[in-house]
Amino acid sequence: MATSGYSSIENGYRGIREEYPAAIFGQGVNKSYGRGKNKLSVLQDLNMNVPRGAIYGLLGPSGCGKTTLLRCIVGRLNYDSGHLIVLGDHPGARGHGIPGSMVGYMPQETALFNEMTIGETLSYFGRIHAMTSDGIKKRTDFLLEFLTLPKPNRLIKELSGGQKRRVSFSVALLHEPELLILDEPTVGVDPLLRERIWKHLLSISQSSGQKTTIIITTHYIEEARQANRVGLMRSGRLLAEEAPDTLLHQHHKDSLESVFLELCREDKNEENTDNMTINKKDQKPDCIHNDDDEPLLDAGLNESIIYPDAAPRKSTDSSSGDHGDGVCNCCVKCFRPRNILAQMIKNFTLMKRNIGFLLFEFMLPAIQIVLFCLCIGRDPYDLQFGVVNMDTLGLGGDLLTYLDSEVVHQVNYSSLDAGLDSVKAGQTWGTIYINQNFTFAIIDRFAKGANASNTTLDESTVKLYLDMTNQQIALIIQEKVAQAFQDFSSTLLIKFHQNPAIAQVPIKLESPVYGSNTPSFTNFMAPGVIISITFFLATGLTTLSFVLEKKEGLLDRSLAAGMTSVEIMLAHVMTQLVVMAVQVAILLVCALLIFHVPYEGPLIWVIVLVLLQGFCGMALGMIFSSICDNENSAIQCALGSVYPMLLLSGIIWPVEAIPIWMRYISYSLPMTYAADALRCVLSRGWDITMMPVWRGYLATMGWSLGLLLIAAIILRIKQ
Numbered sequence: 001m002a003t004s005g006y007s008s009i010e011n012g013y014r015g016i017r018e019e020y021p022a023a024i025f026g027q028g029v030n031k032s033y034g035r036g037k038n039k040l041s042v043l044q045d046l047n048m049n050v051p052r053g054a055i056y057g058l059l060g061p062s063g064c065g066k067t068t069l070l071r072c073i074v075g076r077l078n079y080d081s082g083h084l085i086v087l088g089d090h091p092g093a094r095g096h097g098i099p100g101s102m103v104g105y106m107p108q109e110t111a112l113f114n115e116m117t118i119g120e121t122l123s124y125f126g127r128i129h130a131m132t133s134d135g136i137k138k139r140t141d142f143l144l145e146f147l148t149l150p151k152p153n154r155l156i157k158e159l160s161g162g163q164k165r166r167v168s169f170s171v172a173l174l175h176e177p178e179l180l181i182l183d184e185p186t187v188g189v190d191p192l193l194r195e196r197i198w199k200h201l202l203s204i205s206q207s208s209g210q211k212t213t214i215i216i217t218t219h220y221i222e223e224a225r226q227a228n229r230v231g232l233m234r235s236g237r238l239l240a241e242e243a244p245d246t247l248l249h250q251h252h253k254d255s256l257e258s259v260f261l262e263l264c265r266e267d268k269n270e271e272n273t274d275n276m277t278i279n280k281k282d283q284k285p286d287c288i289h290n291d292d293d294e295p296l297l298d299a300g301l302n303e304s305i306i307y308p309d310a311a312p313r314k315s316t317d318s319s320s321g322d323h324g325d326g327v328c329n330c331c332v333k334c335f336r337p338r339n340i341l342a343q344m345i346k347n348f349t350l351m352k353r354n355i356g357f358l359l360f361e362f363m364l365p366a367i368q369i370v371l372f373c374l375c376i377g378r379d380p381y382d383l384q385f386g387v388v389n390m391d392t393l394g395l396g397g398d399l400l401t402y403l404d405s406e407v408v409h410q411v412n413y414s415s416l417d418a419g420l421d422s423v424k425a426g427q428t429w430g431t432i433y434i435n436q437n438f439t440f441a442i443i444d445r446f447a448k449g450a451n452a453s454n455t456t457l458d459e460s461t462v463k464l465y466l467d468m469t470n471q472q473i474a475l476i477i478q479e480k481v482a483q484a485f486q487d488f489s490s491t492l493l494i495k496f497h498q499n500p501a502i503a504q505v506p507i508k509l510e511s512p513v514y515g516s517n518t519p520s521f522t523n524f525m526a527p528g529v530i531i532s533i534t535f536f537l538a539t540g541l542t543t544l545s546f547v548l549e550k551k552e553g554l555l556d557r558s559l560a561a562g563m564t565s566v567e568i569m570l571a572h573v574m575t576q577l578v579v580m581a582v583q584v585a586i587l588l589v590c591a592l593l594i595f596h597v598p599y600e601g602p603l604i605w606v607i608v609l610v611l612l613q614g615f616c617g618m619a620l621g622m623i624f625s626s627i628c629d630n631e632n633s634a635i636q637c638a639l640g641s642v643y644p645m646l647l648l649s650g651i652i653w654p655v656e657a658i659p660i661w662m663r664y665i666s667y668s669l670p671m672t673y674a675a676d677a678l679r680c681v682l683s684r685g686w687d688i689t690m691m692p693v694w695r696g697y698l699a700t701m702g703w704s705l706g707l708l709l710i711a712a713i714i715l716r717i718k719q
Ligand SMILES: Nc1ncnc2c1ncn2[C@@H]1O[C@H](COP(=O)(O)OP(=O)(O)OP(=O)(O)O)[C@@H](O)[C@H]1O
Pocket: 033, 034, 040, 042, 060, 061, 062, 063, 064, 065, 066, 067, 068, 069, 108
């Protein structure tokens, strides 16, 4: 009966949760990595039964899927199909303590914060598990002594490999969880201590108060003889699951290693004779026992539940509901302050440990704005400029004295060819040529005015031969020569009792509506630079800190301890906000007070907008770090975003110069309207009531929330 197959399974599980004392019950669990051609089936129709209070030795060759299975059990990995019940519910089910405080997980990698001390590490995990300070201290004292660890103030990075593994072990034991998942806890531990560890595991699994269930993987197969039950795993399946002595007896062997070898050989033979990967009959454990060695089939479970060959297994796919979801479904909504606090304390501890880097973080925006104010927007000076003055009568020489000597450094040449050669050789930025009849011609020009001949006009004109490859320098030389000519002409006209205004261009700049008559490029760029420094620093630092957290299983371990990625993200945001507040304060002091970037509008709107932009940058950093698994790709993402955004946001050059179709892209970026808004506040003195200003705020807040939401969703999916 196909329909009753599914419902009987569901009913059966209800029964398991309520009645059956198994700590872990897995049935038909499948898990694969990758897709399509790259799909790798790691767990294949795996059945498992771990009684409460048992020590379960999970043995198998490297790569057979032990870690994958353990990660499914602690809820850090979703399985594809099948059923897995851990301490009465599916890992990650709503309100279940797995992942969380019901489990103590020691992953294979050390997964510790190198810059923290042993004591700080234990306190961090203790806080996540809602332990009191007193409780943490008592457990710390016990664990340090029991695992012969150094003093609690020793940094993790200063410990030996074996000591680090023992600290990692102590983290799993700290909160005395109901379930201990230990991935190779005895590697690098001396035999005496290994014996003590096993004694301790036996005592906590047998203590009448709290029967701790322990799953342990080990490479020392014989060590597992002390376990109550061993599971021999090969190619994602359990070949056998029995008490060690029973296995030895059944196979007439004197070591587990020999038993395992024999089982592997049999399994291989079966594979060869029949191409099927799993012989379900063999997969069926010979005998599944509970604590009291009572066969499971007699313990109230009907056979169709455990071996539902007749039942449609697909219908039990974990993706079809809450089952096997692997994480708490409500993690976006229900973040716990204690977890955020624990994470923040840890973040600040790590910062304190690396005080040099923290100071550098504080000073980085200041260094950037100082460099910007010193290097960008000022007039170039001391420019080598060739002079070919063929006029011997004096006025040509007079004209040259009006050239700004700070900007233009005159180098005399005897002929036009020599002057041009100096430009071609890159020795000068250009050459000015003054005709030999210049004095006569310029007097004639002013005397005759409109009646002057073309020859007079030509001979009174100075000629410039410029290197136009550098627009800024070429423009400044043109401007200085034009200014010198105007000043020279005015003086000459006064000498001839004529109105000097004749020499002026007939355009008059009245006092400006906003800004000054001598605008500077620095003032145009400064708002965008302040915004972009804050934005990109926040992006970079958030990306880095979050990716480092992910590294070496650190994030994984915190998540297995019950933190949610949203809590970790919020804690990072709050920690970074403190750092950013200091950065923004230093940045604005440098820009506004030291380099006198004008600020006409209310300072509060400047500060708030810059902080919001930093927040927006942080949210982008969250996305990068949630997408990327290592620092290299995260840093590449962060760096790769800098130039396109900088160029498109109207920070270096006005948006009005961008082709129309690209402007839409430009306006849709997070910094464009914000930079414009800040410019309006700083230069025009506008406040939030003006549209370009509130538009900048609105765009920034919209982007921040949008990015944060995307980051949370990605993290949620990846979690
Ligand atoms: N994230 C992953 N993506 C793709 N393949 C993976 C991933 N994690 C593990 N695997 C592959 O899954 C298989 C089982 O890996 P797993 O770590 O579970 O083995 P294991 O039995 O714990 O090995 P060991 O004893 O060496 O730790 C291996 O072939 C491994 O390469």
